[in-house]
Amino acid sequence: MAARSRSLAPGPRATGAGVARFLIVALFIVFVLVPLYWVIITSIKPSSDYLTVPPVWFPAEPTIVHYTAALFSYRGLQGLINSVIIASAATVLSAVMGTMMAYSLARFNTGGQHLAFWVLSQRFLPPVAIVLPIFLLFRSWGLYDTHIGLILAYTFMTLPLSVWMMYAYFRQLPRSLEEAAWVDGLSRWQAFWMVAVPLAAPGVAAAAVFVFIAVWTEFFFALILTSRYAFTLPTIFRAFLGFQGAQYGEACALATTSLAPSIVLGILVQRHLVRGLTLGALRG
Amino acid sequence: MANVKISTLHKSFGPVRAVRGVDLDIPDGEFTVLVGPSGCGKSTLLRTIAGLEDADSGDIEIGGELVNQMRPRDRDVAMVFQDYALYPHMTAYGNISLSLRARRMPKSEIDERVKRAAEMLGIVSLLERFPRQLSGGQRQRVAIGRAIVRNPRVFLFDEPLSNLDAQLRDEMRGEIKRLHQEIATTMIYVTHDQVEAMTLADRIVLLRDGMIEQQGAPLDLFEQPATQFVGGFLGSPRMNFLRGKLALGAEGAAVRLGEGGPNVPLPAGRARTAANGVDVVLGLRPEHVERAAAGPAPDGYARVEATIELVQPTGSRSYATFRLAGQPVMAELQAHDVSRAGEQIRVDLNLRRAALFDFASGKAL
Numbered sequence: 040m041a042a043r044s045r046s047l048a049p050g051p052r053a054t055g056a057g058v059a060r061f062l063i064v065a066l067f068i069v070f071v072l073v074p075l076y077w078v079i080i081t082s083i084k085p086s087s088d089y090l091t092v093p094p095v096w097f098p099a100e101p102t103i104v105h106y107t108a109a110l111f112s113y114r115g116l117q118g119l120i121n122s123v124i125i126a127s128a129a130t131v132l133s134a135v136m137g138t139m140m141a142y143s144l145a146r147f148n149t150g151g152q153h154l155a156f157w158v159l160s161q162r163f164l165p166p167v168a169i170v171l172p173i174f175l176l177f178r179s180w181g182l183y184d185t186h187i188g189l190i191l192a193y194t195f196m197t198l199p200l201s202v203w204m205m206y207a208y209f210r211q212l213p214r215s216l217e218e219a220a221w222v223d224g225l226s227r228w229q230a231f232w233m234v235a236v237p238l239a240a241p242g243v244a245a246a247a248v249f250v251f252i253a254v255w256t257e258f259f260f261a262l263i264l265t266s267r268y269a270f271t272l273p274t275i276f277r278a279f280l281g282f283q284g285a286q287y288g289e290a291c292a293l294a295t296t297s298l299a300p301s302i303v304l305g306i307l308v309q310r311h312l313v314r315g316l317t318l319g320a321l322r323g
Numbered sequence: 324m325a326n327v328k329i330s331t332l333h334k335s336f337g338p339v340r341a342v343r344g345v346d347l348d349i350p351d352g353e354f355t356v357l358v359g360p361s362g363c364g365k366s367t368l369l370r371t372i373a374g375l376e377d378a379d380s381g382d383i384e385i386g387g388e389l390v391n392q393m394r395p396r397d398r399d400v401a402m403v404f405q406d407y408a409l410y411p412h413m414t415a416y417g418n419i420s421l422s423l424r425a426r427r428m429p430k431s432e433i434d435e436r437v438k439r440a441a442e443m444l445g446i447v448s449l450l451e452r453f454p455r456q457l458s459g460g461q462r463q464r465v466a467i468g469r470a471i472v473r474n475p476r477v478f479l480f481d482e483p484l485s486n487l488d489a490q491l492r493d494e495m496r497g498e499i500k501r502l503h504q505e506i507a508t509t510m511i512y513v514t515h516d517q518v519e520a521m522t523l524a525d526r527i528v529l530l531r532d533g534m535i536e537q538q539g540a541p542l543d544l545f546e547q548p549a550t551q552f553v554g555g556f557l558g559s560p561r562m563n564f565l566r567g568k569l570a571l572g573a574e575g576a577a578v579r580l581g582e583g584g585p586n587v588p589l590p591a592g593r594a595r596t597a598a599n600g601v602d603v604v605l606g607l608r609p610e611h612v613e614r615a616a617a618g619p620a621p622d623g624y625a626r627v628e629a630t631i632e633l634v635q636p637t638g639s640r641s642y643a644t645f646r647l648a649g650q651p652v653m654a655e656l657q658a659h660d661v662s663r664a665g666e667q668i669r670v671d672l673n674l675r676r677a678a679l680f681d682f683a684s685g686k687a688l
Contacts, residue, residue: 218375219408221395222479223422223469233421237412 075298082106082291089287105288106296113278114270115293122272123300124186126254129193134247136194137201138239142231144202145209146217155206161199170263177264184265192264193254200253201246208242209235244308251304255297272297324508325386325476326351327372332381334367341367343533345381349511349526354503356512356524360556364533365513369479372511373402386476401470405482407462409454409469415441416450419468440472443505444498460491467499471506480512484519496522517557521545529553549687551680554606560642563607563652566682571599578605578679584648587625590675597681597688604685606678609642612654614661615669624671629654631666645670 081089083101109115140158143149150157173192174183182188216238220230236243258273265274272293279290327349334342342364349355357365370376372383374395383390390398409418416437423433441447444464454462463483470478480499484492500523503510514520520527521541528538529552537549541557548554554562567578570586576594578587587605597603613624620626629645629652636642636658643654643661654670661668679688 213406213408215404215406215408216410218373218395219402219404219469220410220421222373222375222398222400222402223425224396224473225421225425226394226396229425233425234410238410 078291078294081287082295084288086288105286105292108286109275109289109293110296113275113289113293115272115275115296118270118272118275119296121186121269122255122297125189125193125269125271126251126300128186128190129197129254130247130251132190132194133197133201133250134243137198137246137250138205138236138243139231140198141202141205142209142235145206146214146235155202158199158202161195166196166259170260173260174263184268186269189261189264189269189271192260193257196257196260197250197253201250204246204249205239205242208239212238248304248308252301255300324351326384327477327509327511328382328384328387329368329372330382330384332368332371332383333379334364334371334376335379336367341533342371342378345530345533345535347528347535347538349509351509352507354500354510354512354523354525355528356514356520356526357528357530358514358517358520358556359530359536361515363530365515365530366481367533368530369402369481369511369513372477373400373479374398399473399475400477400479401473401475402479402481403463403466403470403483405485407454407466407486409462409465411454414451414453415446415457415465415468418454418465419450419472422469422473436472437468440468443471443502444468459487460495463487463495467502471502474508476509478508478510480510482514483512485514485516492519499523518559521557527557529556546676547687548606548678551604551606551685551687554678554680558608560609560653560655562678563609563612564680565605565607565647565650565652567603567605567648569594569597569599569601569603569688571597578603580605581648581650585625585627587672587674589677589679590623594679594688602682603688604680604682606680607652607672607674608676609653609655611673611676612652612656613671613673614654614656615671620671623675624673626669626671629668629670631661631664631668633664634661 080095080097082105083103084095084098085100085102088095088098110119144155144158177183177188177192180188182191212235216234217230220234221227225233256273257271261271261274262277265271275293276290279286279293327347329345329347329349332342332345333340345364345368347355357368359365367376371378372385374390374393378391385398385400410421413421419437419440420433423436428436437450438447441450444467446461446464446468449457449461449465454465457465463486466483483499484495487495496519499512503523512519512523520529524541526538527541527544529536529544531552537544537553544553545557548557548562551564555564565578565580567580567584567587570577570579571594574588575591576589576597578589579585580587594603615626627647629643629647631643631645632651633644634641635644639658641656641658641661643656645652645654680686681688
């Protein structure tokens with residue numbers, strides 16, 4: 040009995056800390072998961088169950104009408120497709136260009152000390168400061184409400200993020216591997232693609248995930264730079280809050296739908312996010 | 324296959340002058356070892372030859388061709404790095420074959436050349452493994468395989484054995500020497516380990532503070548060090564240095580050791596050019612201090628009394644430390660010549676093999 044109680048709570052002194060830790064973790068999980076649960080459950084509730092007291096924790100008659108409405112009546116499917124196209128393209132562009140820029144900054148000290156910081160400083164700009172000029176430029180260039188326009192905007196918006204993540208990554212990669220490749224007869228370009236990039240793959244994956252999530256959830260630029268054609272998923276949500284009331288079910292159905300890619304992405308890249316690929320390259 | 328010629332090479336990193344006017348002419352096929360204490364510029368010199376550092380001034384020629392402006396890939400040299408620098412995302416085969424693949428060589432020829440290199444190094448069974456699945460010695464073999472598969476004009480080794488344990492180091496040292504005998508390509512090898520330098524080199528280039536202190540065949544440097552630094556650097560245990568004053572008399576030169584210490588006569592013909600009374604350092608290797616036999620000291624030897632302070636037996640030999648004119652001297656004696664500290668013995672100093680340096684300049688007299 041004594042042994043058993045010890046295995047549950049490690050001694051009287053540790054108990055206080057253990058309980059506190061449990062409470063903090065529990066609070067955090069509740070804070071994260073309850074809203075998520077509420078969104079998912081609301082998306083399948085009949086509209087009569089939305090605001091009942093006491094709340095309905097699980098609907099007696101789950102329904103998918105909100106999904107069909109959100110995806111088809113509110114053009115959610117089109118928004119989803121647009122979001123996938125725009126976010127994927129911007130992610131690939133940002134990650135590829137960011138990796139190349141970061142390599143140049145890290146290995147060849149391009150632009151001295153200032154260029155790297157200048158790249159980062161683009162993030163200091165409040166988006167509202169540049170969205171109007173971009174809107175006007177896009178109008179005159181024919182990029183307004185196009186996929187390409189939004190892809191370009193997002194690529195340049197997220198470039199500082201991917202550059203800085205990769206910059207940090209390349210700086211901690213041992214230089215001797217690329218030197219070995221140069222002496223081995225590889226050009227700098229070959230050494231970059233055949234040695235540096237494969238070694239930096241976990242960093243590229245991490246940067247790509249951050250960029251994708253940033254673009255996937257972006258609302259403000261999409262709202263200003265698109266209207267009927269290239270609109271993205273987040274911009275649809277404003278349609279659910281109208282004069283006649285709020286379409287909670289549809290909003291929650293679309294929110295649940297927009298969660299899916301993030302979850303899939305998380306599962307896919309999880310393995311690459313773990314570092315340790317450089318183990319064995321060098322001693323120890 | 325090529326010779327390497329270096330003329331008045333300079334290289335600085337900010338205020339640090341790593342290489343200061345090095346002239347070096349390495350004939351085709353020679354095994355040259357650049358040796359010296361850390362920070363002497365030997366690695367910088369090697370990296371400059373490889374093209375990984377740009378020289379501030381001076382010329383580097385490989386096979387008669389000026390390579391100063393050439394990128395590493397065009398110099399046709401191969402380099403083995405201290406940390407192996409194996410590509411962790413490629414198998415041993417991938418590592419060894421990368422340079423050939425980069426040159427778009429036909430697959431069959433790549434296979435053939437990798438196989439030949441792997442056979443030479445005894446790593447055929449390891450080709451499908453990744454670096455993390457290999458031991459230190461195996462990694463080093465793969466790194467060497469990566470170098471030899473290309474048939475480069477010059478091999479560069481940057482302290483390739485310093486990360487291996489002692490036993491493996493001895494083994495690999497022998498293999499590198501055997502490799503040089505087999506392929507007879509010019510090799511330039513950097514180490515701080517004087518044993519490696521002595522055992523491997525056709526020629527040792529001893530560097531100090533970015534300049535060449537002395538170069539030549541290993542035994543020439545060992546037996547005729549040009550400076551006190553060279554004498555102290557080569558040989559283990561280290562050469563004993565005894566301070567004294569030069570005394571020139573009618574019967575020849577002698578060194579008066581320490582303050583009022585014994586007079587040690589030098590063999591005829593030594594120190595003819597030095598001035599009487601000049602401060603000198605007598606350099607005497609431990610193996611040239613022997614336990615005295617019965618009868619008088621042989622010609623060219625000086626006999627002294629020694630009170631042993633410390634005995635370090637190694638099995639075959641015993642190192643005994645005593646004081647001579649207040650200065651410590653280590654003697655390498657036969658294992659049973661000495662048994663314990665406190666023992667009083669007579670030792671003979673072999674002055675025919677002693678070196679004599681000017682105290683002020685450190686140069687040999």
